[in-house]
Amino acid sequence: MTRILTLLWIVLFFGCTSALCDSSVTLYLDDGTAENGFRVGDGMGHTILFEIPSGDWMLSSVAVYGKLGPERPSEIFVLEIWDEDLNAISRVTDRADSFFSDEFGWAVVDVPDVQVSGLFFISIYEFGGIYIGTDIGPATNRSLLSTRNPNRILEWNLGMYQQNETEWMIRATGSSPPPEVAGIRVLSDVASPDSPATIEVEVSDSDRNLKSATLYLAENDSHKVIWSEAWDLVGGEATVQFTWPGTFYQISSADSAVSPVLSYEVVGVSEDFRSLLARSSPCVLLMNYGETMVSAYAYFGDDGNLNGLIDISGRVHYVSRDVLNATAPEAEYFEYLVENVTAIKDETAIVFYNVSAPLGSGRLSTSYHQPIVLSRSPLFNFRVRLEELEAEPGDYVPIIVVEDRAYNAVHHPMLVRVRRG
Ligand SMILES: [Ca+2]
Ligand SMILES: [Ca+2]
Structure with missing residues (x-):
């Protein structure tokens, strides 16, 4: 099963990479x-x-x-x-x-x-x-x-x-019939935390198996993707509004920091956990001093604290004391740590993706940031945090990727720019 999920991951990033390519x-x-x-x-x-x-x-x-x-x-x-x-x-x-x-x-x-x-x-x-x-x-x-x-x-x-x-x-x-981007409207092209840039995208799919629409926003000079927002879709038509508040995400530990990283709002979490598992970032877990690699998601709370590490097969490698308290208030966190937490201080590292969008190609290419070694105690969330910072003024290039459930992924580079004012 893992391999199939890995396949999907690869398709997501390296699939059909232009609006013009065959499907x-x-x-x-x-x-x-x-x-x-x-x-x-x-x-x-x-x-x-x-x-x-x-x-x-x-x-x-x-x-x-x-x-x-x-x-x-x-x-x-x-x-x-x-x-x-x-x-x-x-x-x-x-x-x-x-x-x-x-x-x-x-x-x-x-x-x-x-x-x-x-x-x-x-x-x-x-x-x-x-x-x-x-x-x-x-x-x-x-x-x-x-x-x-x-x-x-x-x-x-x-x-x-x-x-x-x-x-x-x-x-x-x-x-099979790929999805299409039927229309794009830039409703507001200048971004700030108070007044985000807004892009409205209409998508359609003739065999009605839409899966998702994702915005990637690349810095015009460095081509680094500094922001991404994704929407799950179903059916044959959808209108999606992407907003960008002129910010990017950084993940820091006691010893180092990496940015920009992809960070997505987590949807479909129950009320009890929403503030604890507010955002997730795709990553690779390096276990046993790098001997084992597994694709995973890192979960962060509203306060920025690292609250969970869950791999793509659903295996939980770490949850914080706050998450355990919300799940099982009677459980002893120290016992839970010993028995269940496979992310180990000094032995485990998290590697986040560094995505860029070479200009004009409409393609995305993925490399890795420096590993963040979990060098502090899980009792204090390994001292790993997600931070939202303000982006530099300048031009940013949007790329829309629309996927369907038959593994088609249509990359739609855009001629418009949005600006961090
Ligand atoms: Ca082989
Ligand atoms: Ca389709």
């Missing part, structure tokens, strides 16, 4: 490097299970990382697409040596366009002729073995390699 999206579970390669033969197939979370999706090609076997029992391979009931809905039969060579590489196989929705399977039957590149590491259990006539998934049996550490390097490329 193709590639689904994959592997990390791009093969630690091994397997051929299975005996009529067995390497099968991978993908899921489109919403709507219909037109699958157009499949990429397979592989190489020819030395003595090939068969010159052909069969590639099949199955729906979630294991019915074949598209098939390609071709010569292995037209797509693969003696060296590992990506073979892109055009498949007759086929509509898929929800879950679908891609299988390659290589009859002992092709080694399929295999990513060994944490895996999703969505790389499978199958056979045909009748179509079925087989019990996993790959010697020393477990299913939860084996990912076939098979990828699917397809498309």
Whole structure:
């Protein structure tokens, strides 16, 4: 599951990056490097299970990382697409040596366009002729073995390699109607804390699976993204008002500070926690002196104190005494610390994203700030704080990113500027 969430994270930042690009999206579970390669033969197939979370999706090609076997029992391979009931809905039969060579590489196989929705399977039957590149590491259990006539998934049996550490390097490329930015109105272009700049954006999506609209605001000279605001959306049309009070966020510890960092208002929290978990910042947690990395969110209260660290699989690595008191007033915080808190003084660090928007490209690129080591006691929120500071006067460039639930992400650079007056 983690890998799929990581995929979404990558799509968010590096997906289709201009209003002009085609709307193709590639689904994959592997990390791009093969630690091994397997051929299975005996009529067995390497099968991978993908899921489109919403709507219909037109699958157009499949990429397979592989190489020819030395003595090939068969010159052909069969590639099949199955729906979630294991019915074949598209098939390609071709010569292995037209797509693969003696060296590992990506073979892109055009498949007759086929509509898929929800879950679908891609299988390659290589009859002992092709080694399929295999990513060994944490895996999703969505790389499978199958056979045909009748179509079925087989019990996993790959010697020393477990299913939860084996990912076939098979990828699917397809498309569905992307969202569009239908209109932009700058209602106020000068920002100050009393009178924010306001941009109204109309978005639409013909297959009605809008997911979110996000504003990134980049400083005109440095291209650093100093502000971001995100709205969750549903349906096919929405009007979103973004406001910017002329500020940016900094995260500081007793020893250091990093800025600007992305910070989002947390929505949907119950009344009891709203002031404690007011804002969140995406980050990477470095655990055990950097041995383990996990994508996470850092939560801050209205007072700026660090009140929570929760990773993207939902695992809680730290909550503050205030949050524990609000959740379980009878609990002893010191006991809770010993038993539950995995963020450890001096061993754990938080790395926040440093996003920039190279001018004119409409793209966003992401790097990292210096790690903030949790060097103080969790009893005092590790002395890590979120602070809102006033931005320098000057011009700022807005970029709107609209996403739908079929992984389309349309980046819309804008010709307008907003100003910190
Ligand atoms: Ca790998
Ligand atoms: Ca759509």
